[in-house]
Amino acid sequence: xxxxxxxxxxxxxxxxxxxxxxxxxxxxxxxxxxxxxxxxxxxxxxxxxxxxxxxxxxxxxxxxxxxxxxxxxxxxxxxxxxxxxxxxxxxxxxxxxxxxxxxxxxxxxxxxxxxxxxxxxxxxxxxxxxxxxxxxxxxxxxxxxxxxxxxxxxxxxxxxxxxxxxxxxxxxxxxxxxxxxxxxxxxxxxxxxxxxxxxxxxxxxxxxxxxxxxxxxxxxxxxxxxxxxxxxxxxxxxxxxxxxxxxxxxxxxxxxxxxxxxxxxxxxxxxxxxxxxxxxxxxxxxxxxxxxxxxxxxxxxxxxxxxxxxxxxxxxxxxxxxxxxxxxxxxxxxxxxxxxxxxxxxxxxxxxxxxxxxxxxxxxxxxxxxxxxxxxxxxxxxxxxxxxxxxxxxxxxxxxxxxxxxxxxxxxxxxxxxxxxxxxxxxxxxxxxxxxxxxxxxxxxxxxxxxxxxxxxxxxxxxxxxxx
Numbered sequence: 001x002x003x004x005x006x007x008x009x010x011x012x013x014x015x016x017x018x019x020x021x022x023x024x025x026x027x028x029x030x031x032x033x034x035x036x037x038x039x040x041x042x043x044x045x046x047x048x049x050x051x052x053x054x055x056x057x058x059x060x061x062x063x064x065x066x067x068x069x070x071x072x073x074x075x076x077x078x079x080x081x082x083x084x085x086x087x088x089x090x091x092x093x094x095x096x097x098x099x100x101x102x103x104x105x106x107x108x109x110x111x112x113x114x115x116x117x118x119x120x121x122x123x124x125x126x127x128x129x130x131x132x133x134x135x136x137x138x139x140x141x142x143x144x145x146x147x148x149x150x151x152x153x154x155x156x157x158x159x160x161x162x163x164x165x166x167x168x169x170x171x172x173x174x175x176x177x178x179x180x181x182x183x184x185x186x187x188x189x190x191x192x193x194x195x196x197x198x199x200x201x202x203x204x205x206x207x208x209x210x211x212x213x214x215x216x217x218x219x220x221x222x223x224x225x226x227x228x229x230x231x232x233x234x235x236x237x238x239x240x241x242x243x244x245x246x247x248x249x250x251x252x253x254x255x256x257x258x259x260x261x262x263x264x265x266x267x268x269x270x271x272x273x274x275x276x277x278x279x280x281x282x283x284x285x286x287x288x289x290x291x292x293x294x295x296x297x298x299x300x301x302x303x304x305x306x307x308x309x310x311x312x313x314x315x316x317x318x319x320x321x322x323x324x325x326x327x328x329x330x331x332x333x334x335x336x337x338x339x340x341x342x343x344x345x346x347x348x349x350x351x352x353x354x355x356x357x358x359x360x361x362x363x364x365x366x367x368x369x370x371x372x373x374x375x376x377x378x379x380x381x382x383x384x385x386x387x388x389x390x391x392x393x394x395x396x397x398x399x400x401x402x403x404x405x406x407x408x409x410x411x412x413x414x415x416x417x418x419x420x421x422x423x424x425x426x427x428x429x430x431x432x433x434x435x436x437x438x439x440x441x442x443x444x445x446x447x448x449x450x451x452x453x454x455x456x457x458x459x460x461x462x463x464x465x466x467x468x
Contacts, residue, residue, distance in 0.1 A: 305432030
């Protein structure tokens with residue numbers, strides 16, 4: 001979840017809106033934008049904007065209260081840390097005093113050189129931030145007084161704005177051109193020529209030592225990661241750069257995500273808290289795709305639908321071909337060696353569909369769109385005919401057939417609309433779920449509002465069949 005969404009939820013009365021719509025919905029990664037506050041109390045707000053400032057300790061207490069209500073699996077706190085070392089120490093104290101033993105502050109004995117599974121980290125809070133030194137050095141410092149201990153590290157400044165400008169200029173470079181760029185970059189590094197402006201960061205050792213398996217590390221290139229990146233280092237990549245890499249270097253991207261946790265964040269120009277489509281980044285195995293939970297629409301529908309799997313726990317196991325270190329999978333290419341699923345959906349009827357806002361009676365001109373979202377070759381949609389002036393019990397009895405090459409990554413979305421000839425169709429309700437979570441036979445499809453609220457008893461009645 002991105003910070004803009006977090007702050008708006010936290011501004012609400014007693015944080016109830018935040019808790020109901022994020023952690024209680026199964027969100028397992030929160031971005032927290034931290035800045036120096038008055039009286040040596042760090043605050044949380046979206047920098048350089050007019051969002052309200054909240055005390056860091058208040059935010060942490062709210063997370064502690066609601067972190068594990070819906071899911072037992074670990075919560076990652078990704079700190080956007082703009083604080084001075086002295087206030088970083090205050091943050092470290094707040095994290096330790098609030099979470100206690102739930103805060104992971106040392107590597108697990110069984111996982112000294114590899115990432116533990118979510119199962120091994122149940123009921124744990126993980127801090128994602130810059131880190132000084134190794135995990136073994138962190139263990140050696142356990143119990144020592146770290147007050148006043150500060151280390152410096154260098155960080156390359158973000159190039160996301162430049163990437164967005166380049167994206168707007170024209171077509172993307174070819175694979176060969178991209179290879180040459182990467183080789184040129186490595187050559188420059190070898191002779192000490194700086195590629196980006198570097199800035200020095202001061203890190204309080206007390207906060208650094210709370211970072212275990214989620215060390216934040218600047219992404220440079222896939223080649224650099226293969227040579228130098230450590231197992232506990234994770235990358236954040238802006239959506240513009242990640243989109244280019246997912247198109248030009250998809251297989252390399254997947255090989256990268258088989259080894260390292262990768263987080264995708266929105267570009268800076270999304271000042272309206274809009275969301276990108278997360279599907280393209282799930283297709284290459286990205287584990288953390290940051291969305292603004294307060295912004296309704298297709299991206300959040302996909303997010304909520306994707307994580308219906310595994311009991312809404314906030315964690316799902318990626319398909320084997322996104323975990324295999326020798327995978328040849330490329331979501332952008334035709335897959336000749338796979339057995340597709342032939343999915344047949346018979347849309348039978350609707351039950352008490354939501355009324356149109358443009359009609360005082362329940363007489364909307366209803367239609368249903370059935371859409372498949374997954375790898376590019378699987379994306380398709382089909383539409384029913386319009387049933388005039390009947391949203392209470394419309395009957396369609398239409399059959400839609402889809403051929404899905406990669407069902408492991410496919411979501412199916414049912415959207416109910418009221419036909420509008422002048423202003424366009426009006427959204428009435430939707431439901432999204434993984435294709436492989438559907439059972440055969442007669443099924444009831446519940447409907448949810450644009451804000452993700454249940455519209456019970458509104459639903460669709462369908463018959464599902466598929467062969468492989």
